[in-house]
Amino acid sequence: MTHPPEAERSHRMARLIRHEVGDLLQSVYSTVAVLLERLPAELALERRLLGDLKNRAETCRCELDAVVDLASVGEPLIERTDLAGAFSHALGQARKRYPALSMAVQPLPTVAVVADGRALPAALFLLLTAFCQSTRQQMCLGFAQGERHVDCTIERDGYPVSPEQFQWLHVPFATTQHAVFGLGLALAQRAVGGGEVEAHNRPDGGVVVRIRFPVWSDD
Secondary structure (H helix, E strand, O other), X not given: OOOOHHHHHHHHHHHHHHHHHHHHHHHXXXXXXXXXXXXXXXXXXXXXXXXXXXXHHHHHHHHHHHHHHHHOXXXXXXXXXXXXXXXXXXXXXXXXXXXXXXXXXXXXXXXXXXXXXXXHHHHHHHHHHHHHHHXXXXXXXXXEEOOOEEEEEEXXXXXXXXXXXXXXXXXXXXXXXXXXXHHHHHHHHHHEOOOEEEEEEOOOOOEEEEXXXXXXXXX
16 A cells, blocks of 8 residues: 555654654653652652652653654554453553542443554553642542443543543544543544544533444453
């Protein structure tokens, strides 16, 4: 299958940026980690600022990977994917970064789904990070398992999202403001093979994202 020259150039540029900037972010991440080990415990403010810088570097590196995935000229690698494993990884990172945030999480479904197993953890991480940043008091993660689909619902309280922001579900690079939300939605849409991604505001404030995963069948 041949691809337009513009798409090939965009993908090459995205990979180049990830390589060059990714090395810089890794240096920042490693340097901050060393400083955190050496700083005395009583310098709480300095340690918190360095920890925030380390988290930002990690998130930016994940965003770069998402950009490369979205600029890819090939099809997603749709395969048998451990849904619980993907969510466990993303939740672990979110809880470590936002330990004071209340997260109501239903038991993770022990079922294999049809998805891009490599891109899905990054998509979930970006979505959960965006929700954690904008949650006022609590974020909720729920699951409803049927015979052919598993529905995942991510909800948060707080302010609603504008209609323009919901367009990022299909146009991930329309703006740079709150880019994690747009990248997470767009990457999730690409990572779910034959599934659906929907987002809307809650009537009482806040946002809901629903991701429908087709259940994997060995038939």
